[in-house]
Amino acid sequence: MKEKKSLCPINQALEVFGDKWTLLIIRDIMFSGKRYFRGMLDSDEKIATNILTDRLNKLEELGILVKTKDLHHKQKNVYSLTKKGIDLVPVMIEISQWSITHRTVSEKDRKHVQELIDGGAPLQEQIKQSLLDELKKVSNV
DSSP: OOOOSOOOHHHHHHHHHOSHHHHHHHHHHHHSOOOSHHHHHTSTTOOOHHHHHHHHHHHHHTTSEEEEEOSSOTTOEEEEEOHHHHTTHHHHHHHHHHHHHHSOOOHHHHHHHHHHHHHHHHHHHHHHHHHHHHHHHHHTO
16 A cells, blocks of 8 residues: 555545545435446446446445445446445535535425435434345445
8 A cells, every 4th residue: 555645634534535526426326326337337427337346345344335246247346335335424414515605506406405404413323224135235344
């Protein structure tokens, strides 16, 4: 692993999330239920296959997601957030809240984010628990 230029917390976060695609992949797994490579390719942002492969590998190396074989389709991989990735739920909601306040977003997404905000901590815990349950199922924990 390469040497860090700075131990500043913001810099450390940017080393993980400082590109366009990483948070979008996390979003797709976290809020859209996308678990397969092909499903992530179909997102509105149209990520290239080589970039998606690179970011999925990076997120796996960092322990933010785990890749397992699909029990029903041995040639397919299933991507799930780890505890470290699941801990990003409130961060993703906060970033989304900033966007609906200061940027132009679709009405559908605005409503979805508002539901997440209005649900508060109980809804965040429900989302986290659902993601943890899925992680346990795919990793046989």
